[in-house]
Amino acid sequence: MSSMQDFIKHHRRLFLLLKSCSTTPSLRNTKPLHALTITLGPNPNQPIFLYNNVVSLYASLGELLSARKVFDTMPDRNVVSFNIIISAYSRCGYAEEAWSMFLDMRNCGFRPTPITVSGLLSCDFLNICEGIQLQALSVKNGLLFADAFVGTALSGFYSRHGCLYESVRAFEDMPRKSLVTFNSMISNFGQHGFAEYSMVLFRELANKEVPLSEYSFVGVLSGILSERDLEMGEEIHSLVIKHGFDYNVLVVNSLINMYVNCSGIRPAMKMFEQVPTRDVVSFNTIIGALVKSEKLERVVELFLIMSMDGVLPNQTTFAHVINSCAGLRILMCGKSIHAKIIKNALECDVVVGSALVDFYAKCDHLED
């Protein structure tokens, strides 16, 4: 076969692989693509683009080591290559690796883009000095004018470090804000216990012409934590209905959680029983509240309803249920749940495993 035919064949296969990878990312799809980067040799038509796709796919699958390996073997790199690897490290909390790639990027002569900077700033473990350097760089290079990403990430960065004043400053100084910027700041106020400020910003957003998103509600409800905030909580609840978010499970869960915190288990339970959609978090919220108020028999009852509803339990559920069995000293029930835990391969989870140890100890089965 001529090399031209080979090339056309490769090109077609490449196109199909890239297409299937972008719709359903999986190792099954990524590995042949990776293989193709190797068989295509060092000088095909679009080498960087192809490699970038492979690195990005590995990163999105959480295969950071594979992503890095491909990145390291790339014959050539561009800004996107660095942005992909920096964002991947940042997302997974590897601040040192992300920062070191950032330094490499600059040593190679690439200018950081808004994606580079917002990626780094959104890393959970980026230290405060590096964040401040990124802020200076953003101001110097005008990155805050490109879009809302850098400013939103910067405001979130300060908030995560407990610097609410700087977070607000960054928010107010932003030349461009988006819905996400507002949602993020609403949430920042909530997380720091400033429910009133959160509410003011939320109302401001609700009065704009732009439609709210589920995260607007989740953010503002995250700050409604005690009985004295109940009035605000109820106001938000009515706005949830008004804006048609009462069928959104994320918003509904935030409402259930709000009622647990502000008015106790009864109103929360009432809400829980009436909502149209329930997932594992809805159940865990109620189960957690039942454990806290020591209504342990009801925990087991709810666990059964959960499985009848076809909602799959997770670590949180099992930990609560096993703790309840321990408190009630019901050995048989706990044992059957232990079996379910093994089936779900959660026995080695730290929290679940510890709950099991405690359960058997309390039931006088120290051997188990």
Next chain:
DNA sequence: GTAGGGTTAG
């Protein structure tokens, strides 16, 4: 072309 922000339970 490929890269990026807001998320409730524990």
